[in-house]
Amino acid sequence: MKYFFVIFLVLAAWALPVWAHVGSPDVFLEGNAGPYRLFVTVRVPQVIPGIAAIEIRSESDNLTEIRIAPMQLTGPGSQYSPALEPAERSKNDPQFFRGSLWLMEFGSLQVRIEADGANGKGLLAVPISAVAQRMLPMQRSLGAVLFVFMIVLSLTMVAIVVAAVREGNLPPGALLPTAREQRVRLAAAIASFVVAAVLTLGGLWWRSDARQYASHIYTPPEIEGNVGANGQLNLRARPIRMTSGNPRRPEHWIDFNDLILDHEHLMHLFFVRSPGMDVFWHLHPERTGSGSFTQNLPAMPAGHYQIFADVVLSSGFPVTMIGQIDLPSGITGQPLAGDDSGTDGSPVSAETGATAEYPLPDGGRIIIMWGRDGQPLQPLRAGVPLILRFRVADRSGNPAQDLEPYMGMAAHAAILRSDGSVFAHVHPTGSVPMASFELAQASLPGNLDHGTMDMKKMAADKIAPEIFIPYGFPKPGLYRIFVQVKRAGEIQTAVFDAAVQ
Ligand SMILES: [Cu+2]
16 A cells, blocks of 8 residues: 555656756865865755765875764754764775765754874864755656556455455355345445545645655745846845754744854845856845845946845855846946955856966956866866866966955855856855854864854965865856955956866
């Protein structure tokens, strides 16, 4: 009978629309577990509960063991680490470790990593978002097999009842009394009805369960905008329902008063003119009420723009809201101020195996290098973690000495697929927002200030002209990379195009 319910799931899954994925769900992060520098990739599962695959590359060769466990990012659950399980060391590459973890609940989680080796122990916390991205369809062949089972089992059930009523109390060799025929027919009808009723109820239960799961599937929430005559942009975030997937922690609506600062701003707003991706702005609206934000636009050319608005909830859960807006011509706009920046420069095509140079207005250059020294440069492949490497040169071609932190980071990059289906906002620490990264490190025992201390140290330090950003392109296609640095008080943006196989 159980099989029949499974069939209903198959039907329910087929009936669901195919959700578009916006964004780049896997997590790429480079950070220190005590004395060890690790490049961590977390491939988050598409369904929850589900298995996350963890890949860790260590820069040093003196590690003896890496152990991992999932836990909550914030709250009481972040204080009590479950038993850590050893990650498996690769046989061919002793600096590469691999493990898998069950994620049992939705929401803002972390992968706790403990590295042990010649220099002692070190901890690193990698924030991840556990959300259901889709409903997995059942294999057709399995569905067909189960369907046959259901038919056979149902018919057998009726046949057993019929046989019991017809011959159950008949002495061996006796003939069937004709008066019993009617009882047999009645029994067959009742048995068929009961079997059909059980199947129907089971199917209803199954479909309601599937519907409930479908309502937990995470899609990027929407944000709406309109522009006043004076170039004032007003944004309104649609209410967002969040679920923990845990009946004891009920679902709730996101409170837009519950945002935390990420690189000193509540919202990072990206405007990209579509379809050409030829105009790019990175702005920082002010909150005017719960869910509403405002920004004085700079002088922007008219056109259709895609909006990506990044915020981070106090749980450390990052949300990228998406929207569209048509800008009329004649927006005179305000001069750029603070951390706001943009470009309409033409992209430079960047192929692996070769460097590509983007010319900056002051005669300097941002050069995309790909990977670390000595690493072979292969064609870019979807799903493969890599380092986007940039060098900033001054007008005479020497490494730039005038780099400053831009919102606390050496660089910010926005990565977009040509159809707008992927948007990632990444930094030298990786694909997680700085605010989530800091919360994660603060959750480590005896490490309460670690993350913020790093930021302050960074702000005081001189920025090296070589920038490494860990990332992995989620699917093949043409991507545009906007990379932003700050030099001598000026924010500069370079634009590269990269083809991913
Ligand atoms: Cu940024």
